[in-house]
Amino acid sequence: MNALQRTAVVFRREFRSYFQTPLAAVFLVIFLFLAGLFAFNIGGFYDRNQSDLRPFFQFHPWLYVFLVPAVSMRLWAEERRNGTIELIMTLPFGVADLVIGKFLAAWAFTTVALALTFPMWITVSWLGTPDHGTIFVAYLASALLGGAFLAVGAFLSSLTKNQVIAFVLCAVACFVLLLAGFPAVLDFLRGWAPRGVVEGLASTSALTHYESMMRGVIDLRDILYFLLVIAAFLVLNIFAIDWKKSD
Amino acid sequence: MATRIVARKLEKRFGHIHAVRGIDLEVPAGQVLGFLGPNGAGKSTTMRMITGFLEPSAGTIHLEGIDLAEDPIRAKRTFGYLPEGAPAYPDMTVEEFLGFIANARGFRGRDAKDRVERAIGRVNLQSVRRQAFETLSKGYKRRTGLAQALLHEPGILILDEPTDGLDPNQKFEVRELIKELGGDRAIVLSTHILEEVEAVCTRAIVINMGAIVFDGTPAEMESRASRETTKNRMDAAFRAMTTGDVDARTSKGTRR
Ligand SMILES: Nc1ncnc2c1ncn2[C@@H]1O[C@H](COP(=O)(O)OP(=O)(O)OP(=O)(O)O)[C@@H](O)[C@H]1O
Ligand SMILES: [Mg+2]
Numbered sequence: 001m002n003a004l005q006r007t008a009v010v011f012r013r014e015f016r017s018y019f020q021t022p023l024a025a026v027f028l029v030i031f032l033f034l035a036g037l038f039a040f041n042i043g044g045f046y047d048r049n050q051s052d053l054r055p056f057f058q059f060h061p062w063l064y065v066f067l068v069p070a071v072s073m074r075l076w077a078e079e080r081r082n083g084t085i086e087l088i089m090t091l092p093f094g095v096a097d098l099v100i101g102k103f104l105a106a107w108a109f110t111t112v113a114l115a116l117t118f119p120m121w122i123t124v125s126w127l128g129t130p131d132h133g134t135i136f137v138a139y140l141a142s143a144l145l146g147g148a149f150l151a152v153g154a155f156l157s158s159l160t161k162n163q164v165i166a167f168v169l170c171a172v173a174c175f176v177l178l179l180a181g182f183p184a185v186l187d188f189l190r191g192w193a194p195r196g197v198v199e200g201l202a203s204t205s206a207l208t209h210y211e212s213m214m215r216g217v218i219d220l221r222d223i224l225y226f227l228l229v230i231a232a233f234l235v236l237n238i239f240a241i242d243w244k245k246s247d
Numbered sequence: 248m249a250t251r252i253v254a255r256k257l258e259k260r261f262g263h264i265h266a267v268r269g270i271d272l273e274v275p276a277g278q279v280l281g282f283l284g285p286n287g288a289g290k291s292t293t294m295r296m297i298t299g300f301l302e303p304s305a306g307t308i309h310l311e312g313i314d315l316a317e318d319p320i321r322a323k324r325t326f327g328y329l330p331e332g333a334p335a336y337p338d339m340t341v342e343e344f345l346g347f348i349a350n351a352r353g354f355r356g357r358d359a360k361d362r363v364e365r366a367i368g369r370v371n372l373q374s375v376r377r378q379a380f381e382t383l384s385k386g387y388k389r390r391t392g393l394a395q396a397l398l399h400e401p402g403i404l405i406l407d408e409p410t411d412g413l414d415p416n417q418k419f420e421v422r423e424l425i426k427e428l429g430g431d432r433a434i435v436l437s438t439h440i441l442e443e444v445e446a447v448c449t450r451a452i453v454i455n456m457g458a459i460v461f462d463g464t465p466a467e468m469e470s471r472a473s474r475e476t477t478k479n480r481m482d483a484a485f486r487a488m489t490t491g492d493v494d495a496r497t498s499k500g501t502r503r
Contacts, residue, residue: 012350086334088351245300
């Protein structure tokens, strides 16, 4: 078996495991409910009289801050608690196969949740004439943001067997990743910090890149940013697992 | 390749705990090696290093001639491993779990199905095949763990307390299975039941505080008990080697 086949075996088991517990159902319901609630009530989906999905996408980062950790916390922490970590680490898998397979399964799961919001898209198309390109790019941005948060969470989950700790660490880390681009924070910094520093900080924030994509602009730098965050945390995850081996 | 497992000068430190102190081990095909020692002696730690779950602090491991540190994936194909406590995914059924193991071992489709069937038949899991692992009794959990380790018919089996927590009937069955498997395989099993060693093992190793204090046949081990002892001679020998009653602990005199 080559690395791709091994990763596929890990992916399949992991992805199916989401649907063997109530987790999948609970997650999907909460995600769809909150995404709708935010968009319609707080975002003023109807009041704006514009046929786009901005109010809907605007809240995804904040939704992900506590929903993504709920998915990622179990990735490694649960393997440690079940003792199955000893099993998968002694099967003929490489550490990278396990890390990537598990991450992709989690990402596929959150992407399925996101895809299930498609009635929103249908609704706006029915009510008006939205820019479909913009909506597509916004969906892509949301999926990438979810992936970046998951990669952070997977890494943090590999450091502990306590799922609550894994959850809290991930939520805080994702929050910080967003905060660096939050207008209030940036405005505060602009008062005294050099311009370059403020812009530099803003460009490390997931929020900055997410919002630029949400406007419907495909900028390679934004996509690259998310892919880099994912890659960096997967590499850290591999190191963390290897390091735990030698304790 | 006659010698299936070769471990040299294995060491493991966890912070300030020196769990394994220079263990050398060679297990040829056809040998059933019983790994004995008091709680915390370092049996599981040694097995975890041989199976690549833990990295040794020092020393080398070769499985079927493959260096575990150099080519871990290929080395891991050579053995089946039952970790202590027989862990598995709680929500998966026995069948699904074994199916995953078959895929992980590189079997697909028909081939994977056949392997799962054979493993289920071998350890008598037919009655619970569609039951979730977490709902199984201890005995069936242990058997599922054995089925998983056997599935690809490996030349090496490493079993950490395979009969722990089983009733006398199941213990008997598992021992019969291990004897049956013996043949051309190298089997390493750890246990706290000394009669088990006499029943199934062709060689016994006693480790105490991370070092080998005895290495020989079960009969030789028994002869280490003092002459006056008539009952439970294995137990007496074990105590003598691991509590320091007699100077059986100086490893020099006891190694082969
Ligand atoms: N991950 C770990 N971190 C720190 N110490 C550990 C770790 N794993 C094992 N140890 C220590 O290493 C020593 C050997 O433990 P090990 O589990 O190998 O013993 P054992 O011979 O299998 O015992 P038992 O018969 O109870 O299963 C013990 O002192 C144990 O506390
Ligand atoms: Mg043990």
